[in-house]
Amino acid sequence: MSTSRRRFLGGLAGVGIAACIPPLADAKSENEVFAQGVASGDPLTDRVILWTRVLPPARHATTAVHWSIARDPEMRDEVNKGVFHTSSDRDFTVKVDAIGLLPGTTYYYQFRYLGADSPVGRTRTLPLGSPARLRFAVASCSNFPRGFFNAYRAIANRSNLDFVIHLGDYIYEYANGTSGDGTAFGRVPAPNKEIVALSDYRMRYAQYRSDSDLQACHAAHPFIVVWDDHEVANDGWTDGAENHNPGEGAYSVRKAAAQQAWTEWMPVRETQAELDGQIYRSFRFGDLMDLAMLDTRHVGRNLQVAPNDPAIADPNRTLLGFPQEAWLYEQMSASKGAGTLWRFVGQQVMMGQLFQPTGAPFNPDQWDGYLASRNRFLGHLLTNGVGNVVVLSGDIHSSWGNDITFNPFNPALYNPATGTGSVAVEFVGPGITSPAIEDPVIAAGLRAQVLATHPHVKHVDLFRRGYLVIDVDRTRVRGEFYHPVTITAPNPAETFGGALEALSGSNHLTLA
Numbered sequence: 001m002s003t004s005r006r007r008f009l010g011g012l013a014g015v016g017i018a019a020c021i022p023p024l025a026d027a028k029s030e031n032e033v034f035a036q037g038v039a040s041g042d043p044l045t046d047r048v049i050l051w052t053r054v055l056p057p058a059r060h061a062t063t064a065v066h067w068s069i070a071r072d073p074e075m076r077d078e079v080n081k082g083v084f085h086t087s088s089d090r091d092f093t094v095k096v097d098a099i100g101l102l103p104g105t106t107y108y109y110q111f112r113y114l115g116a117d118s119p120v121g122r123t124r125t126l127p128l129g130s131p132a133r134l135r136f137a138v139a140s141c142s143n144f145p146r147g148f149f150n151a152y153r154a155i156a157n158r159s160n161l162d163f164v165i166h167l168g169d170y171i172y173e174y175a176n177g178t179s180g181d182g183t184a185f186g187r188v189p190a191p192n193k194e195i196v197a198l199s200d201y202r203m204r205y206a207q208y209r210s211d212s213d214l215q216a217c218h219a220a221h222p223f224i225v226v227w228d229d230h231e232v233a234n235d236g237w238t239d240g241a242e243n244h245n246p247g248e249g250a251y252s253v254r255k256a257a258a259q260q261a262w263t264e265w266m267p268v269r270e271t272q273a274e275l276d277g278q279i280y281r282s283f284r285f286g287d288l289m290d291l292a293m294l295d296t297r298h299v300g301r302n303l304q305v306a307p308n309d310p311a312i313a314d315p316n317r318t319l320l321g322f323p324q325e326a327w328l329y330e331q332m333s334a335s336k337g338a339g340t341l342w343r344f345v346g347q348q349v350m351m352g353q354l355f356q357p358t359g360a361p362f363n364p365d366q367w368d369g370y371l372a373s374r375n376r377f378l379g380h381l382l383t384n385g386v387g388n389v390v391v392l393s394g395d396i397h398s399s400w401g402n403d404i405t406f407n408p409f410n411p412a413l414y415n416p417a418t419g420t421g422s423v424a425v426e427f428v429g430p431g432i433t434s435p436a437i438e439d440p441v442i443a444a445g446l447r448a449q450v451l452a453t454h455p456h457v458k459h460v461d462l463f464r465r466g467y468l469v470i471d472v473d474r475t476r477v478r479g480e481f482y483h484p485v486t487i488t489a490p491n492p493a494e495t496f497g498g499a500l501e502a503l504s505g506s507n508h509l510t511l512a
Contacts, residue, residue: 129286167348336385398463
């Protein structure tokens with residue numbers, strides 16, 4: 001490790017940002033030009049997206065922002081630099097695809113505008129060849145008025161992560177008091193109403209990105225992100241959402257505005273497909289791991305149905321949309337054909353089965369409500385001998401570890417002790433602040449009931465917020481659950497919630 005990088009990392013242990021970088025809280029008060037900090041994302045082997053937002057003194061038509069990327073946090077050993085022109089058309093966000101980088105390498109980046117320097121961010125490119133190990137965090141469901149983003153700060157404090165996967169619900173669309181009341185915390189959503197227009201979504205992102213803990217997380221690690229429903233409206237599908245009514249205008253207009261704001265504010269690569277609303281894409285980490293990021297929410301999902309509706313089994317219904325399904329199958333087969341050891345699927349809603357005592361799906365918004373989609377995916381894996389598949393999910397604000405099989409309740413098809421019959425495994429991460437069951441006694445009772453009746457569920461926590469850390473090597477995948485000790489006051493302390501492992505070739509989770 002270089003001296004400069006060691007010095008950078010040395011400051012991570014208390015505040016989440018290195019000593020050689022101005023603390024984000026101070027930078028925010030001293031430098032209002034960069035009030036939303038910096039971020040990076042969508043890393044490839046030779047490039048990475050760099051992001052910031054500026055606040056010009058006047059609403060200029062266009063304004064120029066300088067950027068640079070270097071090998072050292074002092075920004076002396078520059079490898080690339082340039083100028084990006086932004087304007088009100090993109091809410092004065094700045095997004096640079098910094099090219100000419102080396103694979104598997106840590107870099108530092110900074111912006112300059114009106115004589116002011118932004119905080120320095122740290123990022124990393126994807127590896128080539130045969131990396132021995134990868135380690136990354138998985139986050140989702142950060143509801144601003146529910147409490148403080150202590151879990152983001154804890155992720156920022158982890159110096160040994162290669163990147164962060166965010167599985168959506170990065171913002172919530174509600175007015176204060178609808179899903180959390182931030183009055184007592186000084187975290188009332190802005191604007192304080194349900195957001196429906198482009199200006200509303202932009203203001204909500206600006207507020208979230210003003211949070212110092214979220215800024216620290218973005219500055220410390222590159223992000224790979226997808227959206228879920230609350231970036232538009234609750235329980236969305238292709239042509240509508242539960243939380244949208246005719247009085248709020250055409251849903252297509254609202255959806256387009258929400259997705260435009262997401263594109264402006266997220267460190268994602270603006271390909272034409274992405275600008276057209278197609279965010280599913282893939283990343284390759286040498287021959288150790290491939291990652292397919294999906295959109296199970298907006299691009300092809302059919303309308304949700306009631307838990308007892310026979311349409312759940314209709315082969316013509318789809319969660320992904322048939323073009324995305326075909327793309328996913330191609331990704332899985334190509335990964336196996338290339339000799340990659342592990343295949344990860346980052347997506348929004350839980351794939352493992354969760355049923356009521358009546359036998360009906362507990363939540364048909366999940367893969368349980370799209371039985372044919374799940375069966376087609378598992379059938380492709382089984383028919384083509386594609387193993388070592390790890391599904392990463394968010395959405396439901398709780399922690400789960402599941403074996404993924406066609407029918408976990410049929411002993412002839414699945415053996416929970418050995419994992420025979422399991423086709424893949426799934427880690428579901430808790431929410432950063434969003435709750436599942438808020439009464440710990442009720443949560444504990446439901447947890448015991450789930451574990452007693454769902455043999456494929458190897459871990460469940462229905463109460464604590466937090467995040468996942470995934471550790472990947474050539475023998476196993478390990479998922480670790482971490483939980484902040486509180487979200488009612490700023491505090492980066494956390495507790496360890498347990499770990500699960502899947503050995504290579506097993507397609508089966510065991511407690512670690």
